[in-house]
Amino acid sequence: MNISLAARCAGRVRSGLLSGSRAACLRPYALPIQYQHQISSRTTRILLPKTQAFSVLSARQNNAPQNPPPGPTQGQEQEQGQPEGQPPPFPGRRQQYKTWILFNLAGLSAVIMFALVLKGAPSDQNAVINTSSFSPFTITSKEQVSPTAFVISVRAGDSPEKGKPGSTKPFKDAWAYGLWSVEAKQPQLQIARHYTPLPPSSSDNNSNDEAELRFLIRKMDGGEMSTYLSKLGVGEQVYLRGPHPSFDIEKRLGFAENAVFLAGGTGVAPALQVAKRLLEIPIPEQEKPRVSILWANRRGADALGRRQASGVGGKVQGWITSLRGDAAEAKEKRDVKEQERSDEASLARQIREMQEQHPEHFRIAYFVDEEGSFINAESLHAALSPPPSSSPSPSPSTTPIPVRQPTPLLPPASTCPWHSPMLLTKLPDANDSSRRDINCTCARAAPKSYTAAHPGAKPGANLVFVSGPDGFVGAYAGPKRWYKGGEMQGSLDGVLKGVLEERDKKGGEGQRENWMVLKL
Incomplete structure (x- = not known):
């Protein structure tokens, strides 16, 4: 071989x-x-x-x-279940199986413990509304308050978790914040619009229901969202997302005492939100800020609460009634029937309640296009001017509340995020909640000559809000500016620019008013 x-x-x-x-x-x-x-x-x-x-x-x-070569003996092979004549198993394989099983058991235990911790921890996952997805709300009532406008009430459903009611904490925080809105979705067209909830009224039966919201909506020709909502009935669902906070009223107002609203149409909703927030501050009545609303509508029937406001003899609203003229008064009388129906609306009652509860610190004036009354420079000067030291009483049984002297204000620092008009024009959005930790710099940057002349001066700015359709906002304060897909405040323009410049010239070196215009 x-x-x-x-x-x-x-x-x-x-x-x-x-x-x-x-x-x-x-x-x-x-x-x-x-x-x-x-x-x-x-x-x-x-x-x-x-x-x-x-x-x-x-x-x-x-x-x-x-x-024989090293390895298990025949007896060991039979004991381990290995047939005679076959090669021994790979050394350590059984130990690897044990390690793999223990590792997976440890990972599964960690996942279960983490899920239990998240379930027990306080979070907004169980909330009735959130900012990432749309949540269903059921329409509980629908009220036609004028020929073109209606108030819709919606209530949040329960949490997806059975047996657990949804948390209303987002609404509590939003009402405490002051100025906020939610988004409503049109499911067929997949579009969304922002709507500002009306503040709860003390006379409503559901005023303490924190899961219920009310909206003032006007049906517009060609308006996809308003047309969709007008067709929904009681019991149907609408999908909301939010809340979305806007300007921080208290921080921007500071120690100032005036908040003036130029509202066009349904833009009165944020004005009532601000009034509720400022007038319910737990301080003495004479120390509360003053809220003035100039409300413009196209038709007299949409001016909810106007007839009752005029009926108090001009004592509450005399600061602006004389500017409307006799022609407007005559036109108003011809619309008595529509006004009587409007006066029974819930929103009209709510406005009258606010006037009765805060006669010295809440005032509202109405302007109607079809009557020839418009918000002009003269009416703006009247709204921006301080009231007399003591306003007359709306009724003989009510004692007049003396109005305290205004607090002198420091000049707004150019670096102050709350009182600088220059920085306001550059804000990427109106969400002040993301900037709440930034402090005011007016006191540190104030000139010594001014602080010496006004030793009690404090930081703050009187606020002018302009809310309504884009054309309305642009006419009185200038258009907003689009930048990188978002809306910036933009520079001040329009009727308000001329009015404020004129007031600054008249003031001279005296006490500052520090008016700041916020576009909604």
């Missing part, structure tokens, strides 16, 4: 003795690779000497003591 061929075959088979007179033969036997090298080397050494018979060598090997 060829030696090289025999050596190669010896690496794949092992020798064994057979019964009888036959010589030793080769029986095929598959061995693990780790043992093949040892058998192949040993067989090669055996086959090299040619002077000895192969059978003799095989007999010597069988008689010699066996030195």
Whole structure:
């Protein structure tokens, strides 16, 4: 036999003795690779000497003591369930299985514990409304307050978790903040519009229901969202997202005492929000800020509460009634029937309540396009001017409330985020809640000459809000500026710019008024 061929075959088979007179033969036997090298080397050494018979060598090997390669014995193989003649399992595989199982059990336990902690921790996941997705609200009532406007009331549904009512904490925080809105979705067109909730009225039965919201909506020709909402009935659902905070009224007002609103149409809703927030501050009545609303509508029937306001003899609203003229008064009388129906509306009653509760600090004037009365420079000067030291009493049984002297205001610092008109024009949005941790810098930057002349001066700014359609805002305060997909306040323009510049010239070096215009 060829030696090289025999050596190669010896690496794949092992020798064994057979019964009888036959010589030793080769029986095929598959061995693990780790043992093949040892058998192949040993067989090669055996086959090299040619002077000895192969059978003799095989007999010597069988008689010699066996030195098997290290590994488990036959008894161990049978005990471990390994068949005889098969290679041993991979060392450490059982230990790897144990490690893998323990690792997965530890990970599963950590996930369960984390889920339990999140479920028990206070969060807004169980809230009735959130800022990331639209939540369903059910329409509970719908009231037609004028030929073109209606008030819709919606109530939040329960939490998706069964048996757990949804949290109304977002609404509590929003009402405490002051000025905010929500988005309503039109599901067919997939569009959304911002709407400002009306403040709850003390005379409403559901005024303490924190999960209910009221909206003043005017149906506009071609308005996709208002048309959609006007077709919904009681019991149907509307989807809302929010709340979205706007300007921080208290921080921007500071120690100033005047908040004036120029409202066009449904823009009266944020004006009533601001009035509720400022007039319900738990301080003495004479120390509360004054809220003045100039409300413009196209039709007299939309001027809710006007007839009752005029009926008090001009004592509450005399600061502006004389500016409307006799023609407007005559036109108003011709619309008595519509006005009587409007006076029964919930919003009209709410406005009258605010006038009765805060006669010295809440005043409202009405302007109607079809009657020829408009908000002009003269009416703006009347609204921005301080009232007399003591206003007359709306009724003989009511004692007049003396109006305290205004607090002198510091000049607004150019670096102050709350009182600087220059920085206001550069704001990327109207959300002041993200800037609440920034402090006012007016006191640190005030000139010593001014603080010496006015030792009691404090930081603050009187506020003028302009809310309504874009054309209305642009006419009185200048248009907003679009920048990187968002609306910026933009520079001041329009009728208010000329009025405020004129007041600054008249004031001279005297006490500052610090008027700031906010566009909604």
